[in-house]
Amino acid sequence: MSRTAPSRRGLLFGTAAVSAGALLTACTSNEPKQQEQPAAGNTPAAEDKPGKPVTIGFAGPQADHGWLNAINQNARSRAATYSDVTLEITEGSNDTAAQIGQVQTLINKKVDVLVILPADGKALTQVGLQAMRAGIPVVNLDRVFASPQAYRCWIGGDNYGMGLNAGTYIGEQLKDKPNAKVVELAGLDNLELTRQRTQGFDDALKNYPNITKVARQAADFTVESGQAKMAQLLQAQPAFDALWNHDDDQGVGALRAIAQAGRDDFLMVGGAGAKSAMDAIKAGTGVLKATVLYPPTMAASAIDLARALGQGKGVGGLAELEIPSSLTLYSAVVTKENVDDYLPTGFN
Template sequence: MLRRGFLAGAVGVGAGVALTACTSNTPAGNNAAPAPGAAAPAGNNAAPGRPVTIGFSAPAADHGWIAAIAKNAQAQAGQYPDVTYQPVNPTNDITQQIAAVETLINKKVDALVILPNDGSQLTSLGRRAMQAGIPVVNLDRIFDTPLAYRCWIGGDNYGMGVSAGNYIANRLRERNVAQPVIGEIAGIDNLPLTQQRSQGFKDALASFGFSVGPRQAADFTAQGGQRVAANLLQAAPRLDALWNHDDDQGIGVLAAIQQAGRSEFFMVGGAGSSNAMQAIQADNTVLKATVTYSPTMASSAISLARLVAQRRGLGDLVEHEVPASITLASATVTKDNVGEYLPLGFES
């Protein structure tokens, strides 16, 4: 599922600060001078610049979201005639990832986009590239220090939890549900991203006077989701709502719900897979919404690496440089707006 033209498409998933700015909004023929204290837009970032080579490294595609990361990066690089794209073999072995990126550093590529298996363990590699004069766009899993990257772009894990909590709480209020039982199926509990998602969910519910009820952690796989959901459903004879952190593991969660014959509650997913969005569109399961953590961020990372390597900024921003940090917003996808987001979904 190649994602062409995500320079514009990713804006709908929350990369507005980065990508809306990639093209000027000045109408053709508009020669009006900028207001005092403002600067004229920098122009069309899609226009060809000097040729650059962008290296890319990410983990192996053992998960639908990761698979989409690699596809999106390659598709976006293909949009630019001035970009030579040099990916290295994806791997879940940190030592192998370090060795592969070192080859790109030795080739003196113009920029690197790195989604590290582990941000902490690859921080020294990012610093080495930066010290060699190769700007690094750090994708999602962040390095330990800004000295290891020129720009970071990634999703908002805390914001995912907030979006899920707000949707659930508002829907329960509309139904006048008092003292609701709200379940949560998390990802891997010892990961900071899972902890951030859960904290955002808890905080959002608390702002409505609600709290998280039965909660169990899975492992971001369909098999783990099915096993954990079956256990949670057995322990909770009543549920009003359920948030599942990840749409890949949500395949198993939905299977467990159907096997248990439960339909008294509604569910919210996480990440924004096309499978989940198709179920939301069909409206024939308990899944009524998902909150995005879109792999289109890889498309954006390639676009940003190109601009940094060409020493260009974002067209609609006054500053001459690409920002140092860009956090994507987590959109809430429901039956009302699923048509807008479905083309950006990834296959679980």
């Protein structure tokens, strides 16, 4: 479930694309006869007419988490909107050796472009270099390779910004409350992304001297861990004013623990952008008041970038002839006021 951003922060770039259906190992030729659901949100511009045929190899992770499953769905859905794109999809794997083998198979098939969300960025750096040296440009999705020579373009989320925006939202809600207390339900502490999210959150709270973070508990990005760790937090902290939970999947368990404890005396902010979280925010009847996005639509944008690379084009809206080398997505805060705008991007 590791999702890390590189130290280079590119321009903000976003798109929205969501499709229903499971991801299968397949070679998908996107002809009009397919009954693929169109991508929601920002679809390709009508004037972007079909061009040179491009075969894109996509190597993603095992879909054992809502966000990761949404990554795979977004890639497939976006490719289906292009009649000039054929998508070669590998079976998702969290085993680095298996994923290296899958990428090498795509290289041997001589795909035009590769989109890779590595199970481990450092471990897959060499196969990224192998592809680039073979003349196959690589779009590195979210978990960054150890060398910039291993990819032509990186696109991913902003973990520090995610924490910063969560902390700022909570700070604004509590800025007039004396001696306010907040708690944090983090992800896995051995992941750099977790440390970045916590750092951003802590930095935001420095702007609100009336607020103190009184507790922090690390969970495992699962429903079960979220419930168990949240129960521990609730028992240890009989009173606080706000909770930031790093991940909406573990947030499902956290909300169960909160309901079981009969607690409704604080506000909660989630993370990532699950549909269940957005539904709860829209209903407005519980403690969950906002979620900070870590958009899985980045996979749809990666397909757009791969197609542009394969056709030798730049990005629409930019003057440059080439696509940028790094694109960082913005972590928007979804509240009851804007939730309808983001619901189409919510993932299960």
